[in-house]
Amino acid sequence: MEQYSFIERVKTSFQYLVDDYGFSIANERYDPQSFGNSLVEFRSETTAIRLILDRSQVLVDLGPISWNPNSWFSLSSVMEFLAPEAGESAYVFPETWESYYDMIDWQVNRLAHILRRYCSLVLTGQFDAWEELERRRRKEAENGYKVLTGKDFPKKGNVGRAA
Amino acid sequence: MAFLLQGDSPDLNVTPEDVASQRLGGALLVSGAILATGGALAGTAGAERAGTTAVTAACADGDCTNEAVAASQALKQMTHGPVPETMAKSRILETDWTVIGKYPAYLEKAKQLGANALNDPVEKWNALGSRAAQWARNVEFLDDAIAKGHSFRLATEFAVGWKEEGTFFKKELVYLLSKGYELKVIDGAEWLVKLEK
Numbered sequence: 001m002e003q004y005s006f007i008e009r010v011k012t013s014f015q016y017l018v019d020d021y022g023f024s025i026a027n028e029r030y031d032p033q034s035f036g037n038s039l040v041e042f043r044s045e046t047t048a049i050r051l052i053l054d055r056s057q058v059l060v061d062l063g064p065i066s067w068n069p070n071s072w073f074s075l076s077s078v079m080e081f082l083a084p085e086a087g088e089s090a091y092v093f094p095e096t097w098e099s100y101y102d103m104i105d106w107q108v109n110r111l112a113h114i115l116r117r118y119c120s121l122v123l124t125g126q127f128d129a130w131e132e133l134e135r136r137r138r139k140e141a142e143n144g145y146k147v148l149t150g151k152d153f154p155k156k157g158n159v160g161r162a163a
Numbered sequence: 164m165a166f167l168l169q170g171d172s173p174d175l176n177v178t179p180e181d182v183a184s185q186r187l188g189g190a191l192l193v194s195g196a197i198l199a200t201g202g203a204l205a206g207t208a209g210a211e212r213a214g215t216t217a218v219t220a221a222c223a224d225g226d227c228t229n230e231a232v233a234a235s236q237a238l239k240q241m242t243h244g245p246v247p248e249t250m251a252k253s254r255i256l257e258t259d260w261t262v263i264g265k266y267p268a269y270l271e272k273a274k275q276l277g278a279n280a281l282n283d284p285v286e287k288w289n290a291l292g293s294r295a296a297q298w299a300r301n302v303e304f305l306d307d308a309i310a311k312g313h314s315f316r317l318a319t320e321f322a323v324g325w326k327e328e329g330t331f332f333k334k335e336l337v338y339l340l341s342k343g344y345e346l347k348v349i350d351g352a353e354w355l356v357k358l359e360k
Contacts, residue, residue, distance in 0.1 A: 144325055
C-alpha cells in the first residue's frame with residue numbers, strides 16, 4: 001500500500017499558488033514520531049503561506065516573510081478581516097471518520113478552495129493590514145482571557161516579530 | 164467517506180544559558196519570607212542574596228514580619244517589576260516544564276529547553292479513531308503534567324492560539340486556564356503558571 005504523504009497532497013491541491021501567484025516551496029517537514037505532523041511552506045517575494053498538519057488538524061498560516069513564522073496569522077483571522085460576509089468558518093475539523101487519510105484530504109482540499117476564494121489580496125501580495133490584524137488578535141485574546149479568568153492580560157513579551 | 168463535523172466551538176525565547184542563569188539567580192518568595200537559592204550569583208541576584216542574608220540574621224528573634232516586608236519591597240525594586248512576576252518566575256524555576264503550542268514551534272522549543280511535550284507516533288495517534296478520543300489523550304497528557312506540578316511554556320503566543328477556534332492548542336489554553344493556571348510573561352516568554360499550590 002502506498003504510504004500517505006500530506007506533503008504531496010498539499011503540493012497538488014495548492015499547485016495554483018505556484019502556477020498563478022508566483023509562490024515556490026521554501027520548506028517542508030514531516031515528523032512521524034510526533035503524530036505524523038507535517039508542514040509545507042510556500043513563499044512569494046512578500047508573503048508566506050504555511051500548510052500545517054498538527055495532530056490531524058490542517059491549519060493555514062499566512063504572513064509577511066519579514067515576520068517571525070510564530071507571529072503569522074491563521075486563515076481564520078485573515079478571512080474574518082477580508083471576507084466577514086463569508087458565513088463559513090475557515091476551519092472545520094471532522095469529529096469522526098471512516099478513513100483517517102480521507103479526512104485529512106478533505107480538510108486540505110477545502111482549505112485550498114477557501115484560500116483562493118477569499119484571500120486573493122494576500123496571494124497577490126497586495127494585503128498591507130498585517131499590523132491591524134495583529135492589533136485585533138491581541139485585543140481578542142485580552143478580552144477572552146479577562147472573561148475566562150477575571151484577570152488582566154499581561155503586558156506583551158519582548159520577542160520581536162522579525163524573522 | 165463519512166465523518167461527522169462539528170461547528171466551531173468551543174513564544175518567546177529562553178535559551179539553555181538563560182535557564183542556567185535564571186536558576187542560579189532565582190529567588191523564592193514563600194509566605195512573606197524571601198529565600199534565595201544558593202550558588203554563584205551575579206548582578207541583582209547578588210544583591211538579592213545580600214538582602215536575604217540580612218533578613219536571616221535579623222530574624223534571629225523569631226519574628227520576621229517586618230524584615231520580610233522590607234526585603235520584599237527591596238526585591239521588588241531590584242527586579243524592576245511587581246512582586247507577582249517574581250513569584251511566577253520563582254515558581255517556574257522550581258518546577259519541571261511542559262511545552263505546548265503549535266507545530267513545529269512546540270517541538271523545537273521542547274528540544275531547546277529539554278522539556279516535556281506531547282509526542283505520540285503517527286500510528287498510535289491515528290488509531291484513536293475520533294477527535295474526542297484524541298482530545299481525551301491530550302487531556303490525559305495535560306493532567307499528568309499538572310499532577311507533577313509542571314509549569315507550561317507557550318511555544319506559540321497565547322494571542323495566536325486564542326484566535327484559532329477548535330484547535331487542540333486553543334483547547335489546551337482554555338483547559339489550563341480552567342485549572343487555575345495564569346498567563347505570565349517572564350523575560351519575554353509566555354508561561355501558564357499555577358501560583359497557588
